[in-house]
Amino acid sequence: MSRPFRCHCQSCTIRSLTGPAVVITVGVLFLLHQMHGGHFYFGNTWPVLLLVIGLIQLASALSSREGHVENVPTVGAPPTVPPENPPQAPLGGQGH
Numbered sequence: 001m002s003r004p005f006r007c008h009c010q011s012c013t014i015r016s017l018t019g020p021a022v023v024i025t026v027g028v029l030f031l032l033h034q035m036h037g038g039h040f041y042f043g044n045t046w047p048v049l050l051l052v053i054g055l056i057q058l059a060s061a062l063s064s065r066e067g068h069v070e071n072v073p074t075v076g077a078p079p080t081v082p083p084e085n086p087p088q089a090p091l092g093g094q095g096h
Contacts, residue, residue, distance in 0.1 A: 005069075005071055007067075007068055007069050007070075007071075008067065009064065009065050009066060009067045009068040009069075010063040010064045010065070010066070011060050011061070011063045011064065011065045011068065012060075012068065014056065014059050014060040014063055015056070015057070015060040017056060018053060018056050018057075021052050021053075021056055022049060022052065022053065025048060025049055025052045026049065029042055029045045029046070029048060029049070030042060032045065033045070
């Protein structure tokens with residue numbers, strides 16, 4: 001199986017940090033909730049997640065796309081084409 005294609009431009013590299021940043025942010029928010037509670041209750045701090053995601057998307061949009069390559073299919077077997085007239089099964093129960 002071939003390896004999936006991945007663009008290495010600055011914009012795509014920054015965008016790929018979204019998942020790890022969200023996981024780290026959730027971990028820090030839950031840690032603050034457990035350690036301090038009160039003002040740092042997760043119900044009060046969850047909008048920080050939206051800010052982190054927005055900042056990453058903004059950084060990605062403002063960064064260079066030099067060298068960006070669209071996701072192109074890998075060279076391999078040609079796509080299969082269905083036959084024009086598929087064989088039909090004989091109809092049963094007609095009393096031949």
